[in-house]
Amino acid sequence: MHKSTIAIGMCGISPRIRRLACVMSALLAMSVSGTVRADESWLKFPGGEGPGKGKHIVLVGGDEEYRSEESLPQLAKILSRHHGFDCTVLFAIDPQTGEINPDVNNNIPGTEALKSADLMIIATRFRNLPDEQMQHIVEYLESGRPVMGLRTATHAFNIPAGTKFSQYSWNSSDKAYEQGFGRQVLGETWISHHGNHGSQSTRGILVKDQAKHPVLTGIKDGEIWGPTDVYGVRLPLPGDSKPLVLGQVVQGMKPTDPPVEGAQNQPMMPIVWTKSYTSSSGKTARVFTTTMGSSTDLENGPLRRLLVNAVYWSVGLEDKITDHLKTDLVGDYQPSPFNFGGYVKGRKPEFYGK
Numbered sequence: 001m002h003k004s005t006i007a008i009g010m011c012g013i014s015p016r017i018r019r020l021a022c023v024m025s026a027l028l029a030m031s032v033s034g035t036v037r038a039d040e041s042w043l044k045f046p047g048g049e050g051p052g053k054g055k056h057i058v059l060v061g062g063d064e065e066y067r068s069e070e071s072l073p074q075l076a077k078i079l080s081r082h083h084g085f086d087c088t089v090l091f092a093i094d095p096q097t098g099e100i101n102p103d104v105n106n107n108i109p110g111t112e113a114l115k116s117a118d119l120m121i122i123a124t125r126f127r128n129l130p131d132e133q134m135q136h137i138v139e140y141l142e143s144g145r146p147v148m149g150l151r152t153a154t155h156a157f158n159i160p161a162g163t164k165f166s167q168y169s170w171n172s173s174d175k176a177y178e179q180g181f182g183r184q185v186l187g188e189t190w191i192s193h194h195g196n197h198g199s200q201s202t203r204g205i206l207v208k209d210q211a212k213h214p215v216l217t218g219i220k221d222g223e224i225w226g227p228t229d230v231y232g233v234r235l236p237l238p239g240d241s242k243p244l245v246l247g248q249v250v251q252g253m254k255p256t257d258p259p260v261e262g263a264q265n266q267p268m269m270p271i272v273w274t275k276s277y278t279s280s281s282g283k284t285a286r287v288f289t290t291t292m293g294s295s296t297d298l299e300n301g302p303l304r305r306l307l308v309n310a311v312y313w314s315v316g317l318e319d320k321i322t323d324h325l326k327t328d329l330v331g332d333y334q335p336s337p338f339n340f341g342g343y344v345k346g347r348k349p350e351f352y353g354k
Contacts (some may be wrong), residue, residue, distance in 0.1 A: 040098055041109035043089045043353045045076045050084025051320040057085050057311065058117040060137075062092035063125035063152045064102045066228065066338045067295035071150075072123060073352035074298055077330035079311060088113045091349050092127075102343050105158070111136035118145065119315050123293060125152035126170070134165045144283025146314035147185060148307075150293030151228070154182040155190035185277045186289040187241045188233045194269050195229030195249040200260065202230050202292065203248040204302070205268060210244045215274065215288070215309045218323030219302050222248075225255040226297030228338060230269050233291075237273060245272035245306075247291070255300075272306065274313075286314050295335035301327060 047053055059076055061068035069091055076087035090110045094101040105126060111133045114120060120140055129137075134157075141147070149156070155170035157180060166172060170189045172180035182189035195202060204224025206216060230247035237243065246268035249260045259265055271291045278284045288310040297303055304327040312321045331354065336342055 040348060040350070041093050042091065042113070043073060043076070043349050045073075045080035045087040045089070045353075047080045047084040047086040050082070051312070051317055052079065052083040052085030052315075055085050055118040055315055056113075056116050057087045057119045057121060058113045059087060059089045059121045059123070060108060060111070061090060061123050062102060062105070062108050062127055063123060064105075065125065065340050065342070066123070066151050066293070067336050067343065068123040068150070068152075068293075069100050069102060069343060069347075069352065070295040070335050071293065071298045072121070074295075074329065074331075074333050074335075075121070075304075075307060078304065078308065078327060081330050082326040082328070083308065083311075085311070088117075089349070089352070092124075093349075098348055099345070100343065100347050100349060101345075103341075106130060108133055114140040119148065119311065120145070121148040121150065121311075122153045122156055123150040124156040126155060126158035128157070128159050131164050134159075134168070138165060138168070141181075141185060141277070141285075142279045142281045142283070144279065144281070144285045146286040146288075147277065148310055148314055149182075149186040149287070149289045150307075151291055151297075154186055154188050154231070154289070154291065156181050183238065185287060187237045187239070187273060187275050187287070188289070191234060192232035193229050194232035194247070194264065195260075197229050199253065200229050200264075201225065201227045201250045201253050201255070201257065202271065203250050203255070203259065204245045204271060204292075204306075205248050206245055207243050210242065213242075213244055213274075214318040214321045215244055215272075215306065215313050217309055217321045218305055218325070219309075223302035224292070224306060225250075225300050226292050226294065226303060227253050228292060228294045228297055230264075230271060231291040233269050235267070235270075237270060237275070239275055241270075241273050241275040243270035243273045245270070245290075247271035286316075288314055294338045296337060299329075299333070299335065304329075 159169040167177040179189040
């Protein structure tokens with residue numbers, strides 16, 4: 001039955017039947033779209049059958065350049081449709097219009113969804129969120145639950161010194177929490193563009209003694225590629241950080257381009273690593289970080305496989321990782337090129353639920 005047929009003959013029937021018809025219509029709309037919009041400011045993608053059934057992932061976006069407003073809904077669709085995870089996607093929202101606007105750096109509604117999250121995936125850049133939104137992120141970090149950081153999450157927050165959550169800022173000078181969330185949780189803060197931005201792309205070279213790590217299942221050396229450049233990091237990475245993939249700086253913007261010769265690749269910078277994070281509560285979390293993850297990077301199948309594998313590993317489902325986990329794109333995915341001011345204006349979150 002099409003949902004429009006439910007409305008036929010609504011006049012003249014009892015209020016009880018009318019209410020039942022409305023519920024049926026809503027349920028049918030959910031089954032057709034696969035998306036539940038909990039609020040105009042965020043999206044929910046309900047999971048189904050699969051290893052992820054019953055687990056909730058919250059994906060937190062908000063960056064001015066790499067189009068996390070496009071990549072995170074697609075990743076959520078892959079995780080919910082193919083693997084059964086319940087996914088909630090949060091966006092940078094202009095409070096005046098309700099539209100997605102990555103240039104608004106102080107508003108990501110819906111962070112309270114982290115209360116029920118089994119995993120936070122974060123891809124923000126230089127955010128200065130109000131205390132009530134930041135509080136939910138901090139409580140999540142204190143809980144010992146896992147974190148996945150993508151691309152600009154190394155410099156996720158830019159919070160003025162002397163304010164309540166300033167220690168999480170990318171440039172924090174707090175002696176007990178230097179360089180904030182990026183360095184302390186993910187393993188690095190903002191350092192540099194190691195590859196030439198916009199003219200040198202990135203090829204993923206597997207760390208030889210880590211090739212059998214569950215996160216790398218089904219991925220061959222050199223298969224990962226993305227048009228974003230390699231970020232600089234300081235070596236060695238801190239604590240128990242374990243590099244899994246190194247970023248080979250490529251001469252041009254095609255996956256077939258040869259590597260750059262000389263110092264840029266001697267040594268190559270880690271672009272994927274795992275580590276642990278122990279919060280002030282004493283609870284320890286699994287952490288996965290990659291400095292790749294733009295919307296255009298997501299067109300690369302092996303990178304999608306890396307992210308799906310990383311989700312499984314993060315939530316303790318590494319025994320369910322196989323080399324044939326489904327990572328196909330869901331729907332029509334036409335990502336915008338990375339660029340400041342390059343977001344598509346006038347869109348509300350519901351657009352990315354299609």
